[in-house]
Amino acid sequence: MTDESNLSSRIQVDKETSLAYMLKLAAPMIVTNISFTIMQFVDRFMVSRLGTEALAAILPAGIISFVPASFAIGVMISVNTLVSQSLGRGENKNCSNYCWQAIYMGLAYFVVVLAVMWPSAPWIFTTLGHEPAVVAEEVIYLRIMLYSQFLAVFIWSSSQFFMGIHRPVIIMYAAIVSQIVNIAANYVLIFGKFGFPRLGIAGAGWGTFAGIAVGAWIRMAVFLGQDINANFKSRRTISVSFSKMADLLKVGFPAGFGFMVNMTLWGIVLFGLVGRFGKEALAATSAVFACVNVSFMPVVGLGTALTAAVGKSIGKGKKELAIKQTALCLKIALAYMGLVGLCFFLFREDLMAFWSSDNKVIEIGAQLFLCAALFQVFDAILLTYADALRGAGDTVWLAIIEASGAVFILGLGGICMLKFFPELGALGPWIAATVKIMLVGLANRRRFKSNKWMDIDLFKRRPVGVPIEVQKVGQ
Numbered sequence: 001m002t003d004e005s006n007l008s009s010r011i012q013v014d015k016e017t018s019l020a021y022m023l024k025l026a027a028p029m030i031v032t033n034i035s036f037t038i039m040q041f042v043d044r045f046m047v048s049r050l051g052t053e054a055l056a057a058i059l060p061a062g063i064i065s066f067v068p069a070s071f072a073i074g075v076m077i078s079v080n081t082l083v084s085q086s087l088g089r090g091e092n093k094n095c096s097n098y099c100w101q102a103i104y105m106g107l108a109y110f111v112v113v114l115a116v117m118w119p120s121a122p123w124i125f126t127t128l129g130h131e132p133a134v135v136a137e138e139v140i141y142l143r144i145m146l147y148s149q150f151l152a153v154f155i156w157s158s159s160q161f162f163m164g165i166h167r168p169v170i171i172m173y174a175a176i177v178s179q180i181v182n183i184a185a186n187y188v189l190i191f192g193k194f195g196f197p198r199l200g201i202a203g204a205g206w207g208t209f210a211g212i213a214v215g216a217w218i219r220m221a222v223f224l225g226q227d228i229n230a231n232f233k234s235r236r237t238i239s240v241s242f243s244k245m246a247d248l249l250k251v252g253f254p255a256g257f258g259f260m261v262n263m264t265l266w267g268i269v270l271f272g273l274v275g276r277f278g279k280e281a282l283a284a285t286s287a288v289f290a291c292v293n294v295s296f297m298p299v300v301g302l303g304t305a306l307t308a309a310v311g312k313s314i315g316k317g318k319k320e321l322a323i324k325q326t327a328l329c330l331k332i333a334l335a336y337m338g339l340v341g342l343c344f345f346l347f348r349e350d351l352m353a354f355w356s357s358d359n360k361v362i363e364i365g366a367q368l369f370l371c372a373a374l375f376q377v378f379d380a381i382l383l384t385y386a387d388a389l390r391g392a393g394d395t396v397w398l399a400i401i402e403a404s405g406a407v408f409i410l411g412l413g414g415i416c417m418l419k420f421f422p423e424l425g426a427l428g429p430w431i432a433a434t435v436k437i438m439l440v441g442l443a444n445r446r447r448f449k450s451n452k453w454m455d456i457d458l459f460k461r462r463p464v465g466v467p468i469e470v471q472k473v474g475q
Contacts (some may be wrong), residue, residue: 028172029301057137059286065145074256083164088315097237099161106153144205182211258399265406284365287355303387310391333380341376382441409436
């Protein structure tokens with residue numbers, strides 16, 4: 001290799017491990033997730049105006065609907081991994097074909113989910129021990145969310161594709177438009193404005209459905225548009241490929257399984273166990289959870305970009321880049337979440353007063369915010385290293401550690417807190433959740449530092465194509 005080529009290689013490494021490069025790639029996803037968080041925040045604030053029952057119902061119903069969705073999302077995150085690595089290998093047509101396979105599998109999956117969960121909705125919430133008035137609201141919201149997931153399949157699949165090809169700006173614009181539609185539709189339908197009937201919590205569900213429909217249409221219009229079709233043949237790769245479905249499942253099934261187990265245990269512990277302490281405890285948990293989203297959703301956006309960056313670096317055979325990119329993203333995540341944790345601690349009572357005028361809800365929520373403040377830094381560690389490992393395809397490890405943490409620490413730990421320390425009330429399960437986040441975060445860090453992910457090859461015995469460079473990150 002000549003001195004000139006060595007210099008060019010060093011310049012490229014410096015560029016792809018710079019703060020400017022990572023922020024340019026991550027910024028649209030951070031904006032997307034912040035806008036989504038704001039949308040959820042406004043949604044729940046609107047619903048909180050309907051009373052304690054509605055506030056207590058919306059988050060448990062949302063999480064229960066997200067349990068089967070979390071498996072699909074976990075599998076579809078593999079689209080980002082395989083697309084970004086295919087991009088690094090110069091295999092453009094494979095990028096769009098992976099997206100189509102995820103869409104086909106997602107639609108088939110949610111036919112089964114709807115058939116199972118729609119009739120069983122009342123039983124689910126009754127089994128969790130929620131009060132009848134809360135269960136009635138939860139069932140309404142859950143069933144509408146099940147319908148919306150068919151459209152969400154197009155959003156999840158195409159968004160991972162756009163992230164994998166390093167075009168996150170498309171996701172950002174589509175998300176902002178859809179979230180504006182969601183908030184507007186919620187206002188109109190929840191409160192019955194402009195001649196529309198007052199639908200209450202059902203209005204929140206149908207408003208979300210409208211926003212998801214708009215977001216799906218925008219993304220698919222771009223995916224099938226002239227630019228993407230010219231570069232990735234998105235209109236010509238529509239054929240079914242069982243081998244690519246197998247690729248997606250090989251990488252994504254462990255991630256989807258771990259994600260689903262984690263979400264199931266979060267739902268059971270925080271809303272099954274917490275629900276035993278009454279609707280005030282549920283309402284406080286819903287309020288704190290909404291605020292916690294402010295902290296981790298932007299880091300989820302940063303992590304999505306990190307997965308794409310790591311995947312592309314590995315696809316190009318430059319694994320040393322992945323280590324530097326991960327270290328940089330970790331610093332950003334720690335700084336941000338540390339600041340949010342401090343705010344949670346200092347302003348916990350003021351935050352709860354924003355959500356509720358019920359003194360009991362405020363008192364419980366202020367206690368829960370102590371846990372939320374404590375686990376912020378560890379959540380930054382957990383998310384950053386998990387997304388880096390996901391970019392390398394190390395999803396089996398992630399599934400094992402997430403499922404183990406959810407079952408043994410979050411699940412059994414939450415039950416033990418309830419049995420042996422009942423005087424802690426709703427705080428007990430939240431302490432178990434805090435310990436789980438801390439230990440899984442440290443385990444993910446150790447796994448990444450071991451460099452075992454470097455031995456993973458998602459394209460065994462397949463020659464590398466001619467690598468291409470995306471013209472500009474974010475375009």
